[in-house]
Amino acid sequence: MGFKKIHIIDMDTIELSNLNRQFLFRKNDIGLSKAKCAVEFVNKRVPGCEAVAHHCSIQDMDEGFYRQFHIVVCGLDSIVARRWLNGMLMSLLQYNDDRTLDQSSVIPLVDGGTEGFKGNARVILPGMSACIECTLDLYPPQKTFPLCTIANTPRLPEHCVEYVKVLQWGKENPWGSSTTLDGDDPQHVAWVYEKAQERAMKYGITSVTYRLTQGVLKNIIPAVASTNAAIAAACATEVFKLASSCCINMNNYMVLNMSDGLYTYTFNAERRQDCVACSNSTRTMEIDCNATLQAIYDKLCEDRGYLMKSPALMKNQFESCEIDIEVRTQLKDTYAEK
Amino acid sequence: MASPSPKSPEQSEKNKQYDRQLRLWGDHGQKALEKGHICLINATALGTEILKSIVLPGVGAITLVDHNIVSDEDIGCNFFLENISQGLNRGAETLRLLLELNSSVQGHAVQEPPEQILQDNPDFFKSFSVVIATSLGEKTTQDLANHLWDIKVPFILCRSVGFLGSFRIQINEHPIIEVHPENEQIDLRLDVPFPTLAEYLNAFNIDDLDLKDHGHVPWIVILYKAIQKWQVTNENKWPISRKEKNEIKDIIRGFIRKDENSIPIEEENFEEALRAVNTALVPTFLPVNIKELIYSSSATNLTKDSSSFWIMCSALRAFIEAEGKGKLPLRGVLPDMTASTEHYVKLQSMYRTQAAIEAEIVYRKVQEIVAQLHCDSISDAEVKLFCRHAYDLHLIRGTNISSEYQMGTVASYIAGYLEEPDVMMVHYILLRAVDMFRSEHCRAPGEWEPEADISKLKTCVSKLLSDISCSPFPKDDHIHEMCRYGGAEIHSVSAFLGGCIAHEAIKIVTKQYKPVNNTFIYDGASTNSATFTF
Numbered sequence: 073m074g075f076k077k078i079h080i081i082d083m084d085t086i087e088l089s090n091l092n093r094q095f096l097f098r099k100n101d102i103g104l105s106k107a108k109c110a111v112e113f114v115n116k117r118v119p120g121c122e123a124v125a126h127h128c129s130i131q132d133m134d135e136g137f138y139r140q141f142h143i144v145v146c147g148l149d150s151i152v153a154r155r156w157l158n159g160m161l162m163s164l165l166q167y168n169d170d171r172t173l174d175q176s177s178v179i180p181l182v183d184g185g186t187e188g189f190k191g192n193a194r195v196i197l198p199g200m201s202a203c204i205e206c207t208l209d210l211y212p213p214q215k216t217f218p219l220c221t222i223a224n225t226p227r228l229p230e231h232c233v234e235y236v237k238v239l240q241w242g243k244e245n246p247w248g249s250s251t252t253l254d255g256d257d258p259q260h261v262a263w264v265y266e267k268a269q270e271r272a273m274k275y276g277i278t279s280v281t282y283r284l285t286q287g288v289l290k291n292i293i294p295a296v297a298s299t300n301a302a303i304a305a306a307c308a309t310e311v312f313k314l315a316s317s318c319c320i321n322m323n324n325y326m327v328l329n330m331s332d333g334l335y336t337y338t339f340n341a342e343r344r345q346d347c348v349a350c351s352n353s354t355r356t357m358e359i360d361c362n363a364t365l366q367a368i369y370d371k372l373c374e375d376r377g378y379l380m381k382s383p384a385l386m387k388n389q390f391e392s393c394e395i396d397i398e399v400r401t402q403l404k405d406t407y408a409e410k
Numbered sequence: 411m412a413s414p415s416p417k418s419p420e421q422s423e424k425n426k427q428y429d430r431q432l433r434l435w436g437d438h439g440q441k442a443l444e445k446g447h448i449c450l451i452n453a454t455a456l457g458t459e460i461l462k463s464i465v466l467p468g469v470g471a472i473t474l475v476d477h478n479i480v481s482d483e484d485i486g487c488n489f490f491l492e493n494i495s496q497g498l499n500r501g502a503e504t505l506r507l508l509l510e511l512n513s514s515v516q517g518h519a520v521q522e523p524p525e526q527i528l529q530d531n532p533d534f535f536k537s538f539s540v541v542i543a544t545s546l547g548e549k550t551t552q553d554l555a556n557h558l559w560d561i562k563v564p565f566i567l568c569r570s571v572g573f574l575g576s577f578r579i580q581i582n583e584h585p586i587i588e589v590h591p592e593n594e595q596i597d598l599r600l601d602v603p604f605p606t607l608a609e610y611l612n613a614f615n616i617d618d619l620d621l622k623d624h625g626h627v628p629w630i631v632i633l634y635k636a637i638q639k640w641q642v643t644n645e646n647k648w649p650i651s652r653k654e655k656n657e658i659k660d661i662i663r664g665f666i667r668k669d670e671n672s673i674p675i676e677e678e679n680f681e682e683a684l685r686a687v688n689t690a691l692v693p694t695f696l697p698v699n700i701k702e703l704i705y706s707s708s709a710t711n712l713t714k715d716s717s718s719f720w721i722m723c724s725a726l727r728a729f730i731e732a733e734g735k736g737k738l739p740l741r742g743v744l745p746d747m748t749a750s751t752e753h754y755v756k757l758q759s760m761y762r763t764q765a766a767i768e769a770e771i772v773y774r775k776v777q778e779i780v781a782q783l784h785c786d787s788i789s790d791a792e793v794k795l796f797c798r799h800a801y802d803l804h805l806i807r808g809t810n811i812s813s814e815y816q817m818g819t820v821a822s823y824i825a826g827y828l829e830e831p832d833v834m835m836v837h838y839i840l841l842r843a844v845d846m847f848r849s850e851h852c853r854a855p856g857e858w859e860p861e862a863d864i865s866k867l868k869t870c871v872s873k874l875l876s877d878i879s880c881s882p883f884p885k886d887d888h889i890h891e892m893c894r895y896g897g898a899e900i901h902s903v904s905a906f907l908g909g910c911i912a913h914e915a916i917k918i919v920t921k922q923y924k925p926v927n928n929t930f931i932y933d934g935a936s937t938n939s940a941t942f943t944f
Contacts, residue, residue: 073900073902088423088427089426089427089429091427091466092427092429092431092466092467092468093430093431093466093467094466095462095466098510099513117492118489119493188433188434189913189923221748225749225750226751227749227751227754258421275755276751276755276759277755283421283425283429283432283433286429292433293430294430294431294433294434295430295431296431296434296467296913297463297466297909297912298467298909298910298912298916299909300909301459301462301463301905301906301908301909302905302906302908302909302910302913303909304905304909305459305905305906305908305909306902306906306937308901309902309934312900312902322936322937326937330910330913330923331590332589332592332923332924333924333926333927333941334910334926334930334939334941335939335941336938336939338936338938
């Protein structure tokens with residue numbers, strides 16, 4: 073569509089299971105850097121295109137790197153990574169003396185994601201429209217199995233695989249205690265598969281398959297070329313609108329469902345006025361007056377409005393019963409893990 | 411340290427490559443896809459983007475029909491063309507670059523205009539699972555639609571101009587067994603338990619259990635016991651109303667054990683039972699749409715040419731009228747619930763066994779019909795799958811695209827949407843007007859003179875509107891915008907539609923998931939879309 077200067081960051085290498093939906097990679101490319109391969113292919117196919125590859129994680133790049141771009145597009149595979157990138161773009165925002173936003177510091181973020189036949193695409197104008205942190209509750213909670221069920225009363229094939237993964241592997245250490253379970257190692261998967269089958273047999277549970285075992289171990293999300301193509305294209309259209317100002321951007325969140333007919337719905341995801349990432353204001357969190365520091369810490373980690381990882385608490389001042397605590401919201405530090 | 415060598419064989423290369431999609435449509439869906447042969451007419455950017463998402467997941471074969479020579483504009487907007495492609499046949503060049511995506515896909519290029527094929531060799535289209543066309547003239551659209559309707563080959567007509575796009579699926583009859591509904595109706599038969607289930611439930615005594623076992627009683631049992639208790643004072647009725655369901659909930663709450671201070675102990679299974687009251691008490695019933703299916707003439711008047719779907723529908727009817735006593739065969743799936751392993755596995759196998767017994771009866775009826783008709787046999791597995799999904803069977807009966815070009819019911823349907831100015835229907839009229847403009851002026855509106863073409867396009871719009879007895883649009887904004895596009899394809903708009911259309915083609919080939927019925931309109935400028943049924 074005419075974009076010439078594109079930088080691509082991807083820490084992954086190409087796997088066979090990517091090829092059912094990736095049109096820039098071939099079987100010969102398996103094992104190579106996704107970023108490098110994509111860049112090489114696009115520069116060759118599209119004359120005049122000057123794409124640059126970065127085979128590293130998004131967290132390896134600093135503010136100076138991200139500041140050079142006009143637009144950032146992401147198709148990340150985790151909420152943690154999205155929150156990190158979101159935090160990075162927020163940290164680049166500059167505010168005028170009267171606390172208004174300096175619009176020249178805004179780098180729009182176009183974000184897309186898919187799961188099976190469903191997907192979503194959105195446009196985030198940092199400091200101006202809803203950001204990832206504003207809409208954390210749009211992400212469904214992760215499904216987990218209670219440990220007592222896994223250990224004592226399994227009834228699903230998934231319970232058997234979880235048992236081997238969580239309890240049996242650490243006990244038996246089939247490849248020695250220094251080898252942790254690797255869902256990408258076919259030998260490991262096969263070992264878990266067999267042990268899970270044994271356990272299933274013991275309890276009369278059926279349908280433990282290799283595919284299911286791998287799915288549970290790697291938390292595999294189904295993916296298909298068509299959904300990904302549609303969501304990627306929806307993102308590209310928004311990037312084109314941002315760059316050319318030919319028409320206004322989507323406002324600001326589109327969901328797509330291709331499983332029953334074809335359905336799209338675009339809505340205005342609302343900003344949280346007290347968003348810890350994008351609002352340049354403070355948020356008040358109500359806690360019990362007798363709450364321990366641990367309870368506050370736990371709430372910051374577990375409450376769906378915060379979901380922080382290792383937040384840092386700093387004491388500002390003491391006033392009789394009121395405690396004013398500043399929670400460091402530099403998310404790019406708190407979410408350093410992938 | 412010596413590494414343990416597992417006995418289980420590694421996955422095959424193909425299973426690894428397609429793993430992420432096999433989780434969506436299964437090995438049998440993949441097999442159907444690999445038998446599929448897709449024909450594309452005109453390798454525009456939209457056309458190649460469609461094929462991209464059909465080749466990657468591993469369709470059997472593709473055939474491109476295109477007699478055009480690659481132009482500069484083609485290279486500018488089509489990712490599957492290179493600079494060196496200029497001056498060569500567009501179908502052959504895009505085919506070469508598309509096939510690079512997946513070495514197991516077969517490909518053919520036919521360098522003839524579709525009009526000529528229709529005239530000289532109409533049987534050419536017979537072998538395809540789906541025919542997809544882009545950039546087709548008005549007359550060819552109707553001729554091809556009529557022909558494909560007659561030979562019963564599914565047809566998808568696609569358009570992409572500027573920020574607008576559409577596709578229309580024409581399919582005579584499309585039965586879907588595996589709909590993959592988001593919320594599957596549970597089928598527990600608590601109101602009419604089959605013998606083994608009734609025996610099991612009646613023998614259960616939850617009062618005598620110790621606390622640990624009490625917390626592991628499946629909610630099905632809890633619900634059944636509560637209903638039995640309720641029925642003693644309610645003349646063996648079945649609880650239907652909200653009031654009656656609340657009484658059931660009160661009984662369940664009474665079952666929950668109390669601690670020494672008479673405070674109810676938290677028991678997950680009883681919580682689940684309370685939540686299930688609203689959904690699991692729906693009496694077992696024969697859904698209206700399934701009833702319509704099995705009593706439709708296709709199912710009651712079988713011939714040697716009847717498809718396996720109708721034969722199975724007929725056998726299903728025979729089952730429901732006899733052994734099923736008015737009910738569908740048991741689904742045989744137990745939802746997940748808190749329970750001890752023993753109880754859960756026992757219940758699960760009871761449901762499975764009964765479902766297998768009932769499917770076997772249906773299978774025998776299928777075999778009888780097959781023997782009578784002397785038609786192709788239907789496998790045991792096919793009948794099992796059919797019975798497992800009997801609650802969700804879905805049939806699409808389509809209409810011929812040509813009907814959109816005639817006065818009649820479709821015209822009044824369109825007019826209905828235009829009365830309440832529905833902007834997406836306005837886009838449909840515009841896309842049709844562009845087709846008309848092309849047949850009259852042999853170019854796209856705005857391609858040469860955007861200003862002068864506005865009035866010409868307006869004439870086309872007015873003609874279409876008067877044909878369906880509608881007044882002209884109050885404003886010309888959309889007509890101006892269309893002329894501004896100048897017939898150009900925006901790659902990302904075509905890519906969006908391409909992903910969607912590929913997906914619909916895959917649904918048709920695998921016979922899984924419900925396709926669009928039957929028209930989809932997309933506006934990339936406002937990020938809006940709509941589905942219409944012509």
